[in-house]
Amino acid sequence: xxxxxxxxxxxxxxxxxxxxxxxxxxxxxxxxxxxxxxxxxxxxxxxxxxxxxxxxxxxxxxxxxxxxxxxxxxxxxxxxxxxxxxxxxxxxxxxxxxxxxxxxxxxxxxxxxxxxxxxxxxxxxxxxxxxxxxxxxxxxxxxxxxxxxxxxxxxxxxxxxxxxxxxxxxxxxxxxxxxxxxxxxxxxxxxxxxxxxxxxxxxxxxxxxxxxxxxxxxxxxxxxxxxxxxxxxxxxxxxxxxxxxxxxxxxxxxxxxxxxxxxxxxxxxxxxxxxxxxxxxxx
Amino acid sequence: xxxxxxxxxxxxxxxxxxxxxxxxxxxxxxxxxxxxxxxxxxxxxxxxxxxxxxxxxxxxxxxxxxxxxxxxxxxxxxxxxxxxxxxxxxxxxxxxxxxxxxxxxxxxxxxxxxxxxxxxxxxxxxxxxxxxxxxxxxxxxxxxxxxxxxxxxxxxxxxxxxxxxxxxxxxxxxxxxxxxxxxxxxxxxxxxxxxxxxxxxxxxxxxxxxxxxxxxxxxxxxxxxxxxxxxxxxxxxxxxxxxxxxxxxxxxxxx
Numbered sequence: 420x421x422x423x424x425x426x427x428x429x430x431x432x433x434x435x436x437x438x439x440x441x442x443x444x445x446x447x448x449x450x451x452x453x454x455x456x457x458x459x460x461x462x463x464x465x466x467x468x469x470x471x472x473x474x475x476x477x478x479x480x481x482x483x484x485x486x487x488x489x490x491x492x493x494x495x496x497x498x499x500x501x502x503x504x505x506x507x508x509x510x511x512x513x514x515x516x517x518x519x520x521x522x523x524x525x526x527x528x529x530x531x532x533x534x535x536x537x538x539x540x541x542x543x544x545x546x547x548x549x550x551x552x553x554x555x556x557x558x559x560x561x562x563x564x565x566x567x568x569x570x571x572x573x574x575x576x577x578x579x580x581x582x583x584x585x586x587x588x589x590x591x592x593x594x595x596x597x598x599x600x601x602x603x604x605x606x607x608x609x610x611x612x613x614x615x616x617x618x619x620x621x622x623x624x625x626x627x628x629x630x631x632x633x634x635x636x637x638x639x640x641x642x643x644x645x646x647x648x649x650x651x652x653x654x655x656x657x658x659x660x661x662x663x664x665x666x667x668x669x670x671x672x673x674x675x676x677x678x679x680x681x682x683x684x685x686x687x688x689x690x691x692x693x694x695x696x697x698x699x700x701x702x
Numbered sequence: 703x704x705x706x707x708x709x710x711x712x713x714x715x716x717x718x719x720x721x722x723x724x725x726x727x728x729x730x731x732x733x734x735x736x737x738x739x740x741x742x743x744x745x746x747x748x749x750x751x752x753x754x755x756x757x758x759x760x761x762x763x764x765x766x767x768x769x770x771x772x773x774x775x776x777x778x779x780x781x782x783x784x785x786x787x788x789x790x791x792x793x794x795x796x797x798x799x800x801x802x803x804x805x806x807x808x809x810x811x812x813x814x815x816x817x818x819x820x821x822x823x824x825x826x827x828x829x830x831x832x833x834x835x836x837x838x839x840x841x842x843x844x845x846x847x848x849x850x851x852x853x854x855x856x857x858x859x860x861x862x863x864x865x866x867x868x869x870x871x872x873x874x875x876x877x878x879x880x881x882x883x884x885x886x887x888x889x890x891x892x893x894x895x896x897x898x899x900x901x902x903x904x905x906x907x908x909x910x911x912x913x914x915x916x917x918x919x920x921x922x923x924x925x926x927x928x929x930x931x932x933x934x935x936x937x938x939x940x941x942x943x944x945x946x947x948x949x950x951x952x953x954x955x956x957x
Contacts, residue, residue, distance in 0.1 A: 583804060
């Protein structure tokens with residue numbers, strides 16, 4: 420009896436410890452970045468252009484670029500991903516074909532991001548002639564986040580109770596009406612969870628945009644075909660390729676803070692929308 | 703088959719049903735009289751819910767389900783490919799075991815069937831009429847825009863009945879509609895069923911024999927293996943069943 424209690428106490432202590440370790444890691448990273456970068460953050464840093472070969476001034480064009488890339492990614496990947504998920508859950512005959520498709524999607528999720536970057540360079544930049552641009556980068560990132568969106572949407576649709584479907588069909592709804600009017604609205608909060616995850620990845624990924632969208636220095640983009648500066652790429656270049664990498668440390672950490680902040684802000688919007696949709700959900 | 707029965711609305715002929723290789727119904731033949739309440743009773747797993755689902759072809763949602771035989775609705779075989787299940791389900795409504803309102807307002811739940819059928823003129827009047835017929839109007843008239851989940855379980859089930867009635871079906875299928883409800887809510891639904899048979903044909907699956915005795919005019923007894931062993935006026939089934947196994951089942955020797 421005592422032994423069982425002890426085992427339980429030990430197990431729970433271990434679980435608590437594991438959680439604490441995770442929090443500690445997260446806290447350390449945040450503290451490290453904030454402590455070193457907070458000094459660099461100022462209104463000027465956020466709203467002005469880089470000066471003196473990137474060693475001074477702000478990162479405004481990179482913020483704008485990352486914002487465009489993230490939004491562009493969602494524009495391409497969200498509709499496509501949701502439609503694919505609807506096909507898989509509601510329409511496709513469940514069987515070998517669907518299992519195969521699902522396997523392919525999961526494999527897509529396992530492809531290293533630099534491979535997506537090379538694919539984007541070969542396909543969108545060169546073959547389709549879109550050049551190094553927001554468009555090429557968004558399309559490349561869209562492929563990267565597609566599996567995330569498909570899987571989250573699939574789970575969300577599967578979580579919609581079967582009773583809703585039966586109820587709709589029993590009233591003489593077509594399958595499409597059932598999907599449009601009952602299943603999709605009920606599954607939307609879960610779909611948005613996928614969008615949130617995708618947004619974070621799209622804004623933070625570096626490898627897929629190195630060859631397809633990002634450049635070291637650029638004006639503000641004036642069309643989807645313009646190349647842009649982007650926060651993760653800016654950070655990467657400043658930290659590894661700039662000859663002034665020591666002097667620009669504060670700028671690098673400041674950029675990291677802004678990237679984190681931007682992702683959080685984008686997430687916050689989606690979280691608020693999701694919370695609104697979830698109100699009154701009781702099943 | 704009861705002799706004095708009037709014109710049947712549904713005639714089932716030699717219906718077999720398979721879930722993959724497992725046979726759930728064996729040669730069921732049955733005529734459902736119009737504007738009466740027909741109860742289908744039997745022990746768990748006797749195929750009574752399966753039988754009900756074939757009547758509006760909702761069994762097609764189940765992977766691996768197969769049927770053989772004929773189900774004539776007003777003389778037309780609804781199992782044939784030419785019959786559109788969407789059109790069929792508008793004329794044969796269904797209420798489920800667990801109340802399953804949509805995550806929408808009370809009003810939109812009732813309006814759903816009308817909207818998907820493109821019948822949106824006088825929507826308010828039609829919704830009110832359906833709610834009145836389901837004996838729910840007085841309880842919900844001030845909260846039509848509230849979520850359907852704000853209603854009690856019994857109210858939700860009557861909402862589902864109203865939702866089904868709104869598209870004006872001829873037949874209402876009820877699959878153990880009170881199994882998730884308390885006795886008071888159950889009594890309300892039973893009263894409602896008695897009123898509904900004025901205008902509709904009601905087929906109710908129940909595992910509660912007292913309920914079958916209280917609400918139905920005719921009763922069909924299914925037994926394990928998916929066989930329909932006796933179909934007669936409810937009074938006769940409960941007082942003087944022809945089949946020995948039905949008598950044993952009714953008197954509670956097995957269940």
